[in-house]
Amino acid sequence: MNMAYYWYEAARWMTHPARLAADVTKHSLGNPANPLSYSPYARSMAAACEMFERVTRRYAKPAFGLTETSVDGASVPVSERVVWERPFCRVVTFDRGFVRGPTEPQPKLLIVAPMSGHYATLLRGTVEAMLPDHQVFITDWTDARMVPVAAGRFDLDTYIDYLQDIFRDLGPDLHVMAVCQPAVPVFAAVALLEAQNSSAVPVSMTLMGGPVDTRRSPTAVNCLAQERGTKWFERNCITTVPVGYPGAWRSVYPGFFQLSGFMAMNLDRHVNAHAEMFDHLVTGDGDSAEKHRDFYDEYLAVMDLTAEFYLQTVKTVFVDHALPKGEMMHRGVRVDPAAIRRCAILAVEGENDDISGVGQTLAALELTPNLPGERKAYHLQQGVGHYGVFNGSRYRKVIAPRIAGFIREMAAQPAARVVTLREAG
Incomplete structure (x- = not known):
C-alpha cells in the first residue's frame, strides 16, 4: 500500500x-x-x-467572498445559495439583490469548475466577470477525503451523470461553461443528451482550455500520461485517506500530489515569488505582500480526488484519447460527438497554454459535423497561459465579453428541435 x-x-x-x-x-x-x-x-x-x-x-478551502456586483450600472449585493447537492458536489448560485430588475432578461450560466486538485473558488474571478450580465451557477466539488466510503464510488461516469442531472434541474435555456478538465465530460454529457433528443440539452457550451484531443500540441502533462500509462499512476499516485477524516480508507489521488506536480512545472517562478515575498515583508511593502498571500492562499489550497475518477480520466482522456477517436463509452453507451446538432459550441484557447496545448479544445468544433457552422465559434487569446484563459486582465477585458456575446447571440437564435425517427413515424 x-x-x-x-x-x-x-x-x-x-x-x-x-x-x-x-x-x-x-x-x-x-x-x-x-x-x-x-x-x-x-x-x-x-x-x-x-x-x-x-x-x-x-491551507483550508477559501471562500468565494463575492459580496456585490454591478447590474445596469447599479451596485447590488450578492449572496450565495445552494440549489443542488449530492455527496461529491453541490451547485452554488449567486443571488443578486436587485432594487429593480435588469432591463433585459439575463441568461442562466452554469460554470463547471475543474475537478483537478483545486477548489471551485479558484474561479472566483471567472464568476465575478460574468455576474453583471448572467444568473451564475457553479459546481462546487467536494474534497474526497471528506466523503465517507459509505457514500459510494465517484468515477468519470458518475461525473457525467451528475452533469446531466444538473442540466435537467437548472434548465431549460441553460448555458454551460467548462473550464479546463470538465471540457471532456461536459461535451460527453451534452452528446449523450443530444442522442436522446432530451429537452435538457443546453443552449450553448463554452469550452475553455480543455483537453478534448490531447494528441494535438501535446504538453509536458500530456506526454507524461502517455509515456507512463495508467498502471504507473495507479502504483505511484494512489493512496488511502488516513484515519481522522470522514473519508478514512477511501482510495484517493491526494491533492498535495497534484500541487507538487503543478509547482514542479514552474519551480523557478514559485521560488522567486517567495523570495520576493520575503523582501516585501522585510521592507514593509504590505500591499505586495498581501497580493502574494491572496494568490498562494488560493493556489496552495488543494483537495483529494477519488482514485477511480482520476484513473479513469487519465486512461480515457490522456492515454486512450477515446473521445476524439469515437471510442468513449458511458455506462455501455458510446459517446457520439456527431449527435450534437443543437448545442452551440465556443472553444477558447490560450496561445501560451502549457497544460492544454493550442488545438486541443478547437478539436470539439471539428468533432461535430452535424452542428451548423453558425453555432460554432473559436477564440484564441494571444499572450496568455492556462490560468489567463479564465482569469486575469485579458480574461476580464477580452475573453469574458466574447463569451457573453456568444451566449446572447445563441440565446437569440435557438436551434431547431431535432425530431427522432420514432416521433416522425
Whole structure:
C-alpha cells in the first residue's frame, strides 16, 4: 500500500509545534508596541517566521467572498445559495439583490469548475466577470477525503451523470461553461443528451482550455500520461485517506500530489515569488505582500480526488484519447460527438497554454459535423497561459465579453428541435 498520505500527515503533525512557535514569534516581533520591531533584525526574523509558517501550513478551502456586483450600472449585493447537492458536489448560485430588475432578461450560466486538485473558488474571478450580465451557477466539488466510503464510488461516469442531472434541474435555456478538465465530460454529457433528443440539452457550451484531443500540441502533462500509462499512476499516485477524516480508507489521488506536480512545472517562478515575498515583508511593502498571500492562499489550497475518477480520466482522456477517436463509452453507451446538432459550441484557447496545448479544445468544433457552422465559434487569446484563459486582465477585458456575446447571440437564435425517427413515424 502507498504510504505517502500517512507520511505526509505525520510530517504535518511533527511540524505543528514549530509552526505555532513561528507564528507567535512573528506576531511578537511584528507588534508595533515592541521597540525591537523597528530593527532590521526583527523584521527579517518576523519575515522568516511567516515564510516558515506558510510553507508548512495546510491551507483550508477559501471562500468565494463575492459580496456585490454591478447590474445596469447599479451596485447590488450578492449572496450565495445552494440549489443542488449530492455527496461529491453541490451547485452554488449567486443571488443578486436587485432594487429593480435588469432591463433585459439575463441568461442562466452554469460554470463547471475543474475537478483537478483545486477548489471551485479558484474561479472566483471567472464568476465575478460574468455576474453583471448572467444568473451564475457553479459546481462546487467536494474534497474526497471528506466523503465517507459509505457514500459510494465517484468515477468519470458518475461525473457525467451528475452533469446531466444538473442540466435537467437548472434548465431549460441553460448555458454551460467548462473550464479546463470538465471540457471532456461536459461535451460527453451534452452528446449523450443530444442522442436522446432530451429537452435538457443546453443552449450553448463554452469550452475553455480543455483537453478534448490531447494528441494535438501535446504538453509536458500530456506526454507524461502517455509515456507512463495508467498502471504507473495507479502504483505511484494512489493512496488511502488516513484515519481522522470522514473519508478514512477511501482510495484517493491526494491533492498535495497534484500541487507538487503543478509547482514542479514552474519551480523557478514559485521560488522567486517567495523570495520576493520575503523582501516585501522585510521592507514593509504590505500591499505586495498581501497580493502574494491572496494568490498562494488560493493556489496552495488543494483537495483529494477519488482514485477511480482520476484513473479513469487519465486512461480515457490522456492515454486512450477515446473521445476524439469515437471510442468513449458511458455506462455501455458510446459517446457520439456527431449527435450534437443543437448545442452551440465556443472553444477558447490560450496561445501560451502549457497544460492544454493550442488545438486541443478547437478539436470539439471539428468533432461535430452535424452542428451548423453558425453555432460554432473559436477564440484564441494571444499572450496568455492556462490560468489567463479564465482569469486575469485579458480574461476580464477580452475573453469574458466574447463569451457573453456568444451566449446572447445563441440565446437569440435557438436551434431547431431535432425530431427522432420514432416521433416522425
